[in-house]
Amino acid sequence: MSKLQIEFTKLSPEDLLELQEISRITFFDTFSQSNTAENMKVYLESALSEAVLSKELDEPASEFYFAKINEKTIGYLKVNFGQAQTDLRENIGMELERIYVLKEYQGKRVGQALIDKAIDIALKRKMDYVWLGVWTKNVKAISFYERNNFVSIGSHPFVLGTEEQIDLIMKRNLR
Numbered sequence: 001m002s003k004l005q006i007e008f009t010k011l012s013p014e015d016l017l018e019l020q021e022i023s024r025i026t027f028f029d030t031f032s033q034s035n036t037a038e039n040m041k042v043y044l045e046s047a048l049s050e051a052v053l054s055k056e057l058d059e060p061a062s063e064f065y066f067a068k069i070n071e072k073t074i075g076y077l078k079v080n081f082g083q084a085q086t087d088l089r090e091n092i093g094m095e096l097e098r099i100y101v102l103k104e105y106q107g108k109r110v111g112q113a114l115i116d117k118a119i120d121i122a123l124k125r126k127m128d129y130v131w132l133g134v135w136t137k138n139v140k141a142i143s144f145y146e147r148n149n150f151v152s153i154g155s156h157p158f159v160l161g162t163e164e165q166i167d168l169i170m171k172r173n174l175r
Helices: 013-034 037-046 050-058 110-124 139-147
Strands: 007-010 062-069 072-081 093-101 129-135 151-160 163-173
Touching: 013 037, 013 050, 013 062, 013 072, 013 093, 037 151, 050 062, 062 110, 072 110, 093 110, 110 129, 110 139, 129 139, 129 151, 139 163
Parallel strands: 093 129
Antiparallel strands: 007 062, 062 072, 072 093, 129 163, 151 163
């Protein structure tokens, strides 16, 4: 298989509607079969609303990057630093909060390109580690992160609609 030519672009507030669209599509495609329609609707309308995503884009300690092929957005990542992190919040670590890839591009190394981009960002910022949260039922993602040298160090709750789920906290040391 030939390697896809993926370009990364850092998002600005002008990218809000495209970010919302790809966020909702990828989240729904990934998690709708394992959750109720009601909980999915609540999450998509609250956590991925224009207001929430706009606030996230405006956060100086967070960065979003689109992955594009031939100018088509096929996925994105979000990283957080310092107090913008959802857990841990140490200045020596970076949270990889989201890696979302359109369904038709999964299995084509786009996720790998996104995680490589995140690690590159962390190394350039001289971070000691990268961490993330992943749903305990997302076995495919857990396996992917393990192949990328992340290890489970704990867990935290994640609320989807009215259901509290458990995310593993996984960490990769860089030093």
